[in-house]
Amino acid sequence: MTPPENITEFLTKHWRSPLAAQGVAPAHFTSQEAALDPASCGACHVQQYEDWRGALHAKAMGPGVLGQLLNMDAQARDEHQACIRCHAPLAEQADSLVAAISQTKIGKGVGLHEQGLVCAACHVRGHQRFGPPRRDGSVPKPEDKLPHDGWQASAAFADSRFCAGCHQFEKDDFALNGKLLENTYAEWQASRYASEGRHCQSCHMPDRRHLWRGIHGREMVRSGVTITAVAPRIEMGAVLAGLTLRNSGTGHHFPTYVTPRVVAEIFQAGADGKAIAGTRQEHVIAREVALDLSREVADTRLAVDEEARLDYRRPLDARARSLAYRVRVEPDAFYTGFYRSLLTGGAGNGEKLIRQALADSLASHFTIFEESQPLQHGEAKR
């Protein structure tokens, strides 16, 4: 009998920061086995590569991040590390970033650092592969003769703590109003999902898929909340209605970070279906903070199983034909404001990239709920 694996011990070593360089690959490795770039892994691991390419982990060194790194000194490795330990954590990426800043070859798609959170960052240490046991629970045997000498299996890959290093601040890290700026693991741990044994992977990597959908994915966000429209009543010339949102399927606060904004709204619409000015009421679900992170403005996020309700009450407009209910998501709301203020202050060498990031943040909005109910003029019959 083997004793149960110490997952904390494994992860402390696996995610020690900064990561050590991989060193020299074993002499019998082919150049493909020695390579660290995701496309090389993808030659054999086709499904994971296709999934990963479309995921945000692959875009973790997008223009918003690069645009800020570009204003740092090329040799300021500690300063780089404060960002790339989560956005591009391999030692080889730290090196390629230094080279790119010195040669001002940044944002040009060159270098391992621009590929963001690569496969090897989660799976390769000292050129050795680490991964979960096979789906049937078996682990490779030395005589298996597998590419890259097989892998060392660890239960840590199916555990929420695997994700916590980058999605949870430590207790002395930056906090506002007594709450850490990133607190996803702790929110999960306090929820029923932890006691049910539903780890981050069960929702974000179902069937081991490498998609990591979150606040940027319409279907994903929709799966996390139950939305109910309360039909309109007309009383003494006023329209009364409601819209409720319940965090019924998100494994942490909805949403977990300070960056998104979810807006629930109700308005009266005319014969053309358009909103009539002055009839709109909204409820924002977000943890809103000042752009300079000096204070928390409001925290209306929904803890697991918590519900919010927008109570609508407005005079019935003579032109109104219907009452519209809508829930909109702005996944990067904080960044939109942040990039605007960076550009006002002068974004230096990063200006072009920050402009791109601003445009991307505005293009990411979507709607997860839309419903319309007819409005009858005159007192409703009982």
Ligand code: HEC
């Ligand atoms: C030449 C083909 C090839 C290349 C290149 C390759 N792999 Fe593999 N990999 C395999 C094979 C085959 C297995 C064994 C699958 C099995 O036995 O279930 C494997 C197993 C793994 C496993 C364990 C899977 C599990 O079930 O836990 C991980 C993790 C892994 N590879 C990651 C990588 C990464 C990351 C890269 C790139 C840095 C890479 N591999 C490059 C072929 C390759």
Ligand code: HEC
């Ligand atoms: C503890 C891990 C961690 C560290 C350290 C970190 N980030 Fe992030 N960052 C994240 C996560 C997780 C997200 C996605 C969630 C979000 O949008 O808040 C993110 C999102 C972003 C985004 C928006 C998405 C994008 O790619 O444009 C920018 C810009 C960004 N980070 C810049 C930085 C910069 C600059 C630093 C260093 C000063 C930094 N980050 C340090 C974890 C981290």
Ligand code: HEC
């Ligand atoms: C953010 C960390 C992370 C990144 C990046 C990542 N993986 Fe994984 N990978 C995991 C985790 C966690 C699991 C196990 C999921 C589970 O057990 O539910 C896994 C599982 C696997 C498996 C076993 C799959 C199976 O079906 O049994 C392979 C193979 C693999 N990854 C290869 C890759 C390759 C190739 C890439 C890059 C294209 C990659 N991974 C990127 C974290 C990562």
Ligand code: HEC
């Ligand atoms: C090495 C650090 C690191 C690890 C480990 C990591 N992540 Fe991430 N994750 C990030 C960063 C950085 C981003 C933001 C990427 C961006 O947009 O720039 C991110 C983005 C995400 C998103 C997308 C959120 C959105 O805005 O839609 C999800 C979901 C996610 N991670 C889940 C996971 C899960 C689940 C695990 C564990 C299996 C995990 N992550 C492990 C760093 C990490």
Ligand code: HEC
């Ligand atoms: C029960 C399913 C479930 C579990 C468990 C779960 N999540 Fe999520 N997660 C979601 C859904 C649904 C969303 C989209 C709604 C949202 O953004 O709140 C999401 C969104 C996210 C985001 C996007 C950022 C944001 O502001 O919301 C990140 C990052 C993330 N999850 C990380 C994690 C990590 C890390 C864990 C484990 C500690 C985890 N999730 C556990 C369902 C889950």
